[in-house]
Amino acid sequence: MPERSKLLCVSLNPAVDRRIIVPSLRVGEVNRATSADPQAGGKAAHVAFAAVSLGAEVRWLAFLGGPDGESCRRGVEARGAVPVVVETAGRTRSTLELIDESTGAITEVLEPGPEILPEERDRMLFCFGEELSNAPVVALSGSLPRGIESSIYCDLIEAAKREGCTVLLDTSGAALEYSLKAQPSLIKPNRQEASALLCREIQTADDAIGAAQELRTRGSESVVLSLGAAGAVVADADGILLGTAPKLEVISTVGSGDSFLGGWAVGVADGLDRVERLRLAIACGTANCVANNPGVLDRKLVVELLQQVVIEQR
Ligand SMILES: Nc1ncnc2c1ncn2[C@@H]1O[C@H](COP(=O)(O)OP(=O)(O)O)[C@@H](O)[C@H]1O
Numbered sequence: 001m002p003e004r005s006k007l008l009c010v011s012l013n014p015a016v017d018r019r020i021i022v023p024s025l026r027v028g029e030v031n032r033a034t035s036a037d038p039q040a041g042g043k044a045a046h047v048a049f050a051a052v053s054l055g056a057e058v059r060w061l062a063f064l065g066g067p068d069g070e071s072c073r074r075g076v077e078a079r080g081a082v083p084v085v086v087e088t089a090g091r092t093r094s095t096l097e098l099i100d101e102s103t104g105a106i107t108e109v110l111e112p113g114p115e116i117l118p119e120e121r122d123r124m125l126f127c128f129g130e131e132l133s134n135a136p137v138v139a140l141s142g143s144l145p146r147g148i149e150s151s152i153y154c155d156l157i158e159a160a161k162r163e164g165c166t167v168l169l170d171t172s173g174a175a176l177e178y179s180l181k182a183q184p185s186l187i188k189p190n191r192q193e194a195s196a197l198l199c200r201e202i203q204t205a206d207d208a209i210g211a212a213q214e215l216r217t218r219g220s221e222s223v224v225l226s227l228g229a230a231g232a233v234v235a236d237a238d239g240i241l242l243g244t245a246p247k248l249e250v251i252s253t254v255g256s257g258d259s260f261l262g263g264w265a266v267g268v269a270d271g272l273d274r275v276e277r278l279r280l281a282i283a284c285g286t287a288n289c290v291a292n293n294p295g296v297l298d299r300k301l302v303v304e305l306l307q308q309v310v311i312e313q314r
């Protein structure tokens with residue numbers, strides 16, 4: 001039997017994600033939900049679920065505290081990833097995803113996360129170091145909780161690179177800007193995140209190519225700029241790839257970027273070339289659009305979508 005690819009997904013700010021569906025959202029009035037579904041979340045959990053859907057062996061390292069922390073741990077385990085927990089005195093946050101069925105509009109509200117104590121931070125660095133020998137590919141995803149300085153991703157990236165791991169980073173704002181100093185193997189901003197970093201609009205494919213190339217000069221070995229329904233652009237040492245996503249009827253795009261990264265990470269671990277890696281990542285991001293839970297992908301659908309992804313070399 002071929003060995004399963006191994007990944008480590010790291011969540012410094014996990015969450016219980018609450019997806020609430022209302023027939024038609026009325027702001028400022030009482031709304032009654034038709035469905036409410038708390039799930040283990042935060043970006044790294046979705047990356048882990050997507051990779052598990054593709055058959056990978058995944059360990060998920062996270063700060064967790066309080067009852068929501070425990071439900072997150074159980075949720076991750078139930079989905080087939082192995083949770084490795086650094087306990088915190090502060091409680092794990094929750095996030096709200098409000099789906100308005102009448103318009104399809106999605107409103108997200110994200111709590112900031114707990115205050116992390118210095119000794120909890122140190123324990124995370126220690127546990128991360130212990131996990132590295134197990135995982136040739138490491139995905140670091142999401143925002144930072146309070147009490148954690150922007151440089152923590154640099155410490156994690158440097159430690160992982162010293163062990164020869166490929167390090168994929170998906171974060172935003174100051175944490176992303178700061179982390180480029182440590183030269184991650186790949187960053188995956190979406191259009192808004194890249195736009196915020198470069199202080200300019202990204203509208204056309206040429207804008208996206210220019211943005212990915214410029215971000216690469218700031219420190220990351222490769223850049224993937226994901227473009228929602230339009231697909232994604234890759235800038236790396238071999239040039240530019242432009243991938244177009246298949247079209248389908250969307251339930252929710254929450255977690256599509258995470259699923260994209262999960263597909264990319266499995267592609268790296270399985271030794272796929274850059275074209276096939278991008279194809280797999282886009283198919284996973286698109287499959288997530290019809291998943292009932294972020295990251296939990298239908299593998300058969302991923303295989304169908306693979307044939308529909310168009311990749312162009314520029
Ligand atoms: N409306 C959509 N239709 C088809 N695929 C989509 C759609 N939205 C996202 N995707 C897929 O998910 C990937 C990541 O989406 P994106 O919205 O850029 O990420 P993020 O969730 O980080 O904002 C895209 O590259 C694409 O493959």
Ligand SMILES: O=P(O)(O)OC[C@H]1O[C@](O)(COP(=O)(O)O)[C@@H](O)[C@@H]1O
Binds near residue numbers: 015256
């Ligand atoms: O860590 P952050 O940046 O606050 O984001 C957390 C949230 O991101 C999400 O995973 C959605 O991510 P996407 O960008 O892939 O849609 C939420 O469901 C989640 O809990």
